[in-house]
Amino acid sequence: MRSRTAVVAGLVLVLLSAGCANGKPTSSSSSPLPYPPIPLVSATPSVAPTTPPPAKPARKPAARARIGPLNTQRMTGVRAVALTFDDGPHPRWTPKLLDQLRQAKVKATFCVLGVRVKSYPALVRRIVREGHTLCNHSWRHDLDLGSRSTGQIRADLRRTNQEIQRAVPGVRIPYYRQPGGRWTPAIVQVSRELGMKPLHWDVDPADWDDTSTPEISKRVAQQARPGSIVLLHDGGGDRSRTLGACPTVISSLKRKYGITRLR
Ligand SMILES: [Zn+2]
Incomplete structure (x- = not known):
């Protein structure tokens, strides 16, 4: 459970830093995490849709x-x-x-x-x-x-x-x-x-x-x-x-x- 939370937190960190790169800084790089762990976990559904859909079975071969x-x-x-x-x-x-x-x-x-x-x-x-x-x-x-x-x-x-x-x-x-x-x-x-x-x-x-x-x-x-x-x-x-x-x-x-x- 703890490790999953850590993974999700890491993922959100990546997203946040991507936001910074887009010129919309959400926090300074030196400040601690702006959100407590629980909201971070609940943020995962917004990440899920970016997962590519499973590959369709190859039909031609x-x-x-x-x-x-x-x-x-x-x-x-x-x-x-x-x-x-x-x-x-x-x-x-x-x-x-x-x-x-x-x-x-x-x-x-x-x-x-x-x-x-x-x-x-x-x-x-x-x-x-x-x-x-x-x-x-x-x-x-x-x-x-x-x-x-x-x-x-x-x-x-x-x-x-x-x-x-x-x-x-x-x-x-x-x-x-x-x-x-x-x-x-x-x-x-x-x-x-x-x-x-x-x-x-x-x-x-x-x-x-x-x-x-x-x-x-x-x-x-x-x-x-x-x-x-x-x-x-x-x-x-x-x-x-x-x-x-x-x-x-x-x-x-x-x-x-x-x-x-x-x-
Ligand atoms: Zn035969």
């Missing part, structure tokens, strides 16, 4: 960050974040993940491989029946799709869509995600041509890379921000660590930002 490589989508466009699961469907991991999502009342996007869809069409039907969004992730995870001809790229994406449609007739496939995020202008163009928005991501905890369960949760928490699209995997290897991290990841993202479904 956030707007730029919504766009990923080659104008692909990497943010949701709203405060809520989105979950995406790649490389499935997988008979061991996908059902467990769907159980978790249903329990948390959360919708996600599944970026599926044509070969996997062909092997497990019932899992794709369950994904759709439970209200999740589908994303084409190429026929067999071709990282080098960009080096093929436009015709070959188109054939790969079409074949995958046809397999998805065979599993779930008439289902919408609003997104395409290039394996490894290795986008090329031709891949982006073909996916748009086939009615799919190119979908990138903003948060990648590298769950595919033997990352431990706590580390996956930690990385997502550290990287996530309003509107993030989070990349995780329900296929492509042992996903027990991802499945282990998901309850924490889902509940904390839901609490902090909300989780939205990409459409």
Whole structure:
């Protein structure tokens, strides 16, 4: 209390001396304080308005960050974040993940491989029946799709869509995600041509890379921000660590930002 009074007194002294500099001396420099301490404290409200207002959040960088490589989508466009699961469907991991999502009342996007869809069409039907969004992730995870001809790229994406449609007739496939995020202008163009928005991501905890369960949760928490699209995997290897991290990841993202479904 005493120290606060001293600070305020010092502040008023500065103001008083500023007044002197303006040619309106209020007291001689040698005289004691003209006011007792209590009025000095009450003088603080007149000082407060000169405090600069808090800086407004920087909007431009956030707007730029919504766009990923080659104008692909990497943010949701709203405060809520989105979950995406790649490389499935997988008979061991996908059902467990769907159980978790249903329990948390959360919708996600599944970026599926044509070969996997062909092997497990019932899992794709369950994904759709439970209200999740589908994303084409190429026929067999071709990282080098960009080096093929436009015709070959188109054939790969079409074949995958046809397999998805065979599993779930008439289902919408609003997104395409290039394996490894290795986008090329031709891949982006073909996916748009086939009615799919190119979908990138903003948060990648590298769950595919033997990352431990706590580390996956930690990385997502550290990287996530309003509107993030989070990349995780329900296929492509042992996903027990991802499945282990998901309850924490889902509940904390839901609490902090909300989780939205990409459409
Ligand atoms: Zn993938």
